[in-house]
Amino acid sequence: MITAELGFQNNREIFAVPGFINYPSFKGCNKLIRELKAKLVLTGKDIADEFLWEKKSKAEAEQSLSSEEKKILSLLDMEKSLDELIMETGLSAGIILAVLANLEIKDFIFEISGGRYKGRWIRENFGVLFLIIIFYINCNCFSDFIQNFSCLL
Known part of the structure; x- marks a missing residue:
């Protein structure tokens, strides 16, 4: 949450993946989305679309x-x-x-x-990818990361 707040204060793009409302580990992400400090992300395509990245094969x-x-x-x-x-x-x-x-x-x-x-x-997109990976590791659902964000790899 500290990193997200600092990013928000410095006008950085903040993305959050929503989680179950009754899971404490998702409380921060859900709060960022509710307060409109983070953009809701469901798949890697959402991030690619936000930055107007065109994924070519x-x-x-x-x-x-x-x-x-x-x-x-x-x-x-x-x-x-x-x-x-x-x-x-x-x-x-x-x-x-x-x-x-x-x-x-x-x-x-x-x-x-x-x-x-x-x-x-790797160099240009490492920051965004790193934050997404850290989120999924913290939530113990790294396999979900691979499934949902493989379009960015």
Whole structure:
């Protein structure tokens, strides 16, 4: 509740998943919704719609990519260094650097300090996703999170 109140005071987007009215663990979320301090969320699509995120399928997003771009992008679900990418792809450093530059321009990846690269989605949406996960862990219903919010993953 403290985090939600601070977010509300700083004009941040606050979302809450409603819960059973007779469960103490849902008291805070229900209060935030009742006081109009949080937007009611039932599925991950509600959050995506609020931020006007258009979820494209992986196949749609990757149609415009070259084979090298697809190969490298598939490796960047976890952050990797240039050396790791060279070893895993067998491509030269020059080709990989050119592909990384193209992927960054196309907004598929970002560079982390120290010359490491990672897919962009995780960084941009981590805050919202983190708060949703913490809520579900606190309510002991993480399997519900996977079922209801898989569209954001």
